[in-house]
Each structure stands twice: as structure tokens, then as C-alpha cells.
Amino acid sequence: MTxxxxxxxxxxCCLLAGCGTTPTDTRAGTDTLTPVAVPTSPPTVAAAPTxxxxxxxxxxxxxxxxxxxxxxVEEPFRLAAAHRRGLSNRTFRLVRTLNVTRxxxxxxxxxxxxxxxxxxxxxxxxxxxxVDTDAYPVxxxxxxxxxxxxxxxxxxxxxxxxxVRYRRVDGFPLRGPAEDLTLRDRIAGLLSAVDTTVVGRxxxxxxxxxxxxxxxxxxxxxxxPILLDRPRNVSLTLEVDVNGVVRAYxxxxxxxxxxxxxxxxxxxxxxxxxxxxxxxxxxxxALNASGHSGPRPDTPGx
Numbered sequence: 001m002t003x004x005x006x007x008x009x010x011x012x013c014c015l016l017a018g019c020g021t022t023p024t025d026t027r028a029g030t031d032t033l034t035p036v037a038v039p040t041s042p043p044t045v046a047a048a049p050t051x052x053x054x055x056x057x058x059x060x061x062x063x064x065x066x067x068x069x070x071x072x073v074e075e076p077f078r079l080a081a082a083h084r085r086g087l088s089n090r091t092f093r094l095v096r097t098l099n100v101t102r103x104x105x106x107x108x109x110x111x112x113x114x115x116x117x118x119x120x121x122x123x124x125x126x127x128x129x130x131v132d133t134d135a136y137p138v139x140x141x142x143x144x145x146x147x148x149x150x151x152x153x154x155x156x157x158x159x160x161x162x163x164v165r166y167r168r169v170d171g172f173p174l175r176g177p178a179e180d181l182t183l184r185d186r187i188a189g190l191l192s193a194v195d196t197t198v199v200g201r202x203x204x205x206x207x208x209x210x211x212x213x214x215x216x217x218x219x220x221x222x223x224x225p226i227l228l229d230r231p232r233n234v235s236l237t238l239e240v241d242v243n244g245v246v247r248a249y250x251x252x253x254x255x256x257x258x259x260x261x262x263x264x265x266x267x268x269x270x271x272x273x274x275x276x277x278x279x280x281x282x283x284x285x286a287l288n289a290s291g292h293s294g295p296r297p298d299t300p301g302x
Contacts, residue, residue: 064209066244070198072211076191082244084184089119090272094181099265100136100225100257108136108262109225118277121175123150125277136257138226148280149176155286166282166289183268187246193221194236206242213237225264228255245270 066082067075094115100108110131117124126147130140143160154177156167169177194213202208213236216222222231234253240246248269255264 064198064201065240065242068198068209068211068240068244072196072198073191077188079191079240079244079246080184080188083187083240083246084180084182086241086243086245087117087182087270088121091116091118091274091277093117093271093273094183094268096183096268097266098225099263100228100255101263101265103261103263107131108133108257109138111140115178115181116273116277117181121178121181123148123277123279124176124178124181125280126178126181136227146280146282147178148283148286149178150279151176153287155283155289157280157282157286166286168286168289182270183246186268187249189221190236190249190251191238193217196238202239208239208241208247211238211240222251222253222264223266224255228257228262228264230256231264247271 062070064070065079067073067077067079073079094113094117096113096115098109098111100110102108112129113126115124115126124147128140128145128147130143132139132143142158142165144158146157146159148155149172153168153170154172156169158165158167193216195215196211197214198209198211200210202210213234216234216236219231222234224231231253232255234251236249236251238246238249246268249267251266253264255262
């Protein structure tokens with residue numbers, strides 16, 4: 001069993017603040033990466049596809065969910081608060097993905113986060129995976145990183161390239177090392193920077209309201225991956241249930257990487273699940289790994 005040094009332990013904590021794995025520049029002679037500048041002019045917005053089985057748009061004055069009327073999202077922070085409140089008292093699963101693809105469809109980078117979270121985030125299990133290519137000089141700490149937290153130390157399992165490593169990190173207060181897994185701030189930021197239109201409702205229990213973006217005020221909310229610039233042709237679709245829980249959102253846009261146009265797609269989906277959040281089979285091995293109790297990063301993720 002191989003333990004990780006303090007520098008990698010801090011990197012592990014950093015990755016929990018964002019969607020994907022912590023990037024590392026693999027080009028020779030480069031220790032840090034500086035994000036490229038993003039243009040200040042607002043991008044155009046691509047037409048969103050018509051949702052399946054959508055019903056006619058309701059009256060503008062009708063409230064469809066907290067902060068949402070027939071005219072769109074009128075109170076983004078109220079909706080985001082209802083979203084977090086609706087998830088906090090239930091066990092839920094989050095699946096969040098980032099895909100960067102070339103025009104010919106080949107993958108430049110792909111990251112996925114799968115998290116299962118107990119009520120009030122008292123315990124959770126997070127699995128981050130990454131698919132990197134030689135063409136994109138950014139690497140994850142490991143192809144697969146698993147986290148278990150239930151109070152006390154954060155336990156990590158890193159795997160890939162035929163090697164498995166374990167790590168425990170002590171000293172986390174309150175809800176542990178992960179960001180708010182409800183993504184409340186991310187959703188509030190997106191909705192505060194766009195104009196939305198209700199395009200219909202999707203049948204189900206509860207009924208979901210389908211919204212699309214009709215404008216983007218700032219590129220900052222797009223969370224452009226490092227080394228990419230010139231975001232444009234933005235599309236955003238959200239599914240919000242009548243209780244205010246954002247069941248899914250899809251954000252896509254074109255960008256430029258080394259002079260080539262690429263497509264960036266970010267998706268998140270929430271689902272309620274039954275039963276307890278069980279610890280992983282590797283818990284004891286990680287508990288017995290050498291610990292690290294050094295300073296934790298304070299910079300929040302996107």
C-alpha cells in the first residue's frame with residue numbers, strides 16, 4: 001500500500017471544491033497554468049431543442065415552482081434555495097459530467113462525478129473519473145478518485161495505471177471536504193446571469209418545468225476549462241420540478257483550443273434514492289493509511 005505526500009493530499013482536497021479532478025499541467029518546464037482571457041462581449045445563444053412531450057407555455061403570472069413563473073425564473077436565489085432545501089432532507093445521487101470534444105467527435109477531455117449523499121450531507125461517497133488525451137496537456141491526480149466521508153477523517157482511494165493508493169486526511173469540520181453537493185451556488189450563478197423562458201412541462205411526478213436560456217450576461221458563469229477561450233454559441237436547458245429542485249441542467253458552448261473549435265458540454269442530474277449510504281469496502285484500508293493534517297485550501301471551486 002503506497003501513501004501519498006502532503007502535496008497530493010492538498011490536491012485531493014482541492015478537487016473536491018469543483019466538478020472534475022484537479023488539473024495538472026504536464027508540459028515540460030511548466031509548474032502552474034494561468035487561465036487564458038475570456039472575451040467580454042456576451043456570446044450568442046443557440047436555439048434549444050424542443051423538449052419531448054412539452055405542453056403549451058403557461059400564463060406569465062402563474063407560479064410554477066419557487067421563484068419561477070410562466071415568464072421564466074424571476075427569483076434565481078429563491079429557486080436555488082428551494083433546490084438545496086429539497087435535496088437536503090433526502091438521500092440523493094448527483095451525476096455531473098464535463099465533455100470537451102473536437103469537431104470530428106473525438107474526445108479531448110472527459111470528467112465525471114458520481115456522488116451519493118445522505119440527508120443533510122451527514123455522509124457521502126464521491127467517485128471522480130477522468131479520461132485525458134495526449135493532445136490536452138492537463139492531467140487529473142489519478143484516473144479514478146474515490147472519497148468516503150461520514151464525519152472524522154476524509155478517506156481516499158486512488159486507482160489507475162495498475163496502481164491503487166489510499167489516503168486519509170484529518171481535520172475537516174462540519175460537512176467534510178466536498179463542496180456543496182447540491183450545487184446551489186452553481187445553479188444560482190447560472191440563473192442570475194441568463195434570461196430564461198418556459199417552453200413547456202414534462203409529464204411525471206412531480207411535473208417538471210422546462211426552461212431554456214435566451215441570453216448570457218457574463219462568460220464567467222460558463223466555467224470555461226483551462227486552456228480554452230472564446231466561448232460562444234451557448235445553449236442552456238433546465239428541468240425544474242414543482243418543489244424547486246433542479247432535476248437536471250445542460251450547458252453547452254463552442255470554444256477554441258489551440259486555434260481549433262471544440263465543443264464543451266456540462267451536465268448535471270439529480271435523483272432521489274432509497275436506503276442508507278453505505279461505506280465502501282476499502283474503508284478500513286484507508287483508515288489505516290498514513291494521515292495528513294496540514295493546511296486545507298480555502299479557495300472555493302466553481
